[in-house]
Amino acid sequence: MKVLTAEIEAFPLRRLFTISRGSKAETIVVTATISDGEISGRGECGPNARYDETPESVLAQIMSLAPEIAAGLDRQDLQMALPPGAARNAIDCAFWDFEAKRSGVRAWQCAGLSALEPVETAFTLSADSPEAMAEAAAENAARPLLKLKLTGTDDIARVRAVHDMAPQAHLIVDANESWDAATYLSHHAVLADLGVVLIEQPMPQGADAELADLERSVPICADESFHDATSIPELVGRYDFVNIKLDKTGGLTAALATAAAARAAGFGVMVGCMVGTSLAMAPAFLVAQDAGFVDLDGPLLLARDREPGIAADGSLLQPPPASLWG
Secondary structure, three states: OOEEEEEEEEEEEEEEEEEOOEEEEEEEEEEEEEEOOOOEEEEEEOOOHHHOOOHHHHHHHHHOOHHHHHOOOOHHHHHHHOOOOHHHHHHHHHHHHHHHHHHOOOHHHHOOOOOOOOEEOOEEEOOOOHHHHHHHHHHOOOOOEEEEEOOOOOHHHHHHHHHHHOOOOEEEEEOOOOOOHHHHHHHHHHHHHOOEEEEEOOOOOOOOHHHHHOOOOOOEEEOOOOOOHHHHHHHEOOEOEEEEOHHHHOOHHHHHHHHHHHHHOOOEEEEOOOOOOHHHHHHHHHHHOOOOEEOOOHHHHEOOOOOOOOOEEOOEEOOOOOOOOO
């Protein structure tokens, strides 16, 4: 019999993390464990208030399935038992880890993939004053890809300050729904000249239809507007890339299917994350292998990660060890 347990955990950040919707000094995750008494599999999720999730609500949602899992519910059954979201992600990834440990076969092999290769992640600079972001850029100027959190005001000044201090780095800018069409039109050509290679979610979900009619100098990526494969049809023509996060798709099982569906529809794939530990990044590594952009820097933003964690050489992340996950 499999036993499902879960707990809320807090991990402090290296520095305050700010986006257009607010700031935090720590990240709160929920970890699910599936055990048969001999083998245990773990999965981590990051509840997000943007999607009406709290750590407590996600914990309750996870534990609501404990009787069904004890009665034999498996990973495939899970896809219908819970909707996409953080709770299903934690359980789904715990199932993958459990199955890999029980079979003695790595998760990437179970998924029919080739051996995992290192991936180069974007490194996120929290939204701040242009001066403070310039200082952070100088500290990270050797990283090949920086992701800038923007707020909707003084954003060109922020990007220019970062570009001046890290002129060799490619830049992703993430507005987190803080722009309107006029702001986008005034910014996109300037951003291209400042080394920006991707604009992430410039306008609010539900107000982004007009993107289909706006000129662009830089590819645009959907994040808040994109959840899983069901989001794809209405985004055609509006976006060039979609940001696949396991906390949105509801786990690795759906994320792999979503990536295939997105590519078939003509989208480029970005693989992203909530701020989390190496345990949350490990399953996303499988989706990241063929991604155009990878943003799995969650552990690099933490003051303390799990042990063992994912090893990093600058922005180059090594495949997760079996002792961590999968």
